[in-house]
Amino acid sequence: NEYKSYLSSAMSIEMVNYCSGCNEKIEDQFLMRVQNKTWHSHCLVCCYCNVTLSERCFEINGKLYCKVDYYKNRGSSCTRCKEVISEADLVRRTNKNCLYHLHCFVCYTCGRQLDTGEEYYTLPDNKILCQKDFQPQKNIRQQS
Numbered sequence: 001n002e003y004k005s006y007l008s009s010a011m012s013i014e015m016v017n018y019c020s021g022c023n024e025k026i027e028d029q030f031l032m033r034v035q036n037k038t039w040h041s042h043c044l045v046c047c048y049c050n051v052t053l054s055e056r057c058f059e060i061n062g063k064l065y066c067k068v069d070y071y072k073n074r075g076s077s078c079t080r081c082k083e084v085i086s087e088a089d090l091v092r093r094t095n096k097n098c099l100y101h102l103h104c105f106v107c108y109t110c111g112r113q114l115d116t117g118e119e120y121y122t123l124p125d126n127k128i129l130c131q132k133d134f135q136p137q138k139n140i141r142q143q144s
Helices: 067-074 131-143
Strands: 002-004 006-009 030-034 037-039 056-060 063-065 091-093 099-101 120-122 128-130
Touching: 056 067, 063 067, 120 131, 128 131
Parallel strands: none
Antiparallel strands: 002 056, 006 030, 030 037, 056 063, 091 099, 120 128
């Protein structure tokens, strides 16, 4: 879940606020609000890398993450390069439900990037072969 962190004026809020990060009273002029909880601005940090979450944050099981660490911990990864697939990446999904970055969706043998609608074959180890390079593999298996 993605949340925006909101900067609120502590002076305009009549009740006493305690920080969800350090449990200390917030006496600063401003406080941060995320998921109906209040935070000192310096206490609202990614639970993984401790970067300050000043604009947006992501939540997994009650823990707050920056965008980078959220996708590392929750996002999908490319079957070929093992890097995280972000929401902005273009991907291909195989019939085995494996995800590949568009630039990683290449024939294992010849290295050519495969186009939309092009016939391909997936080996048991999820390597992709174009139709041309699959034929010699098929012949080798039939001879064994």
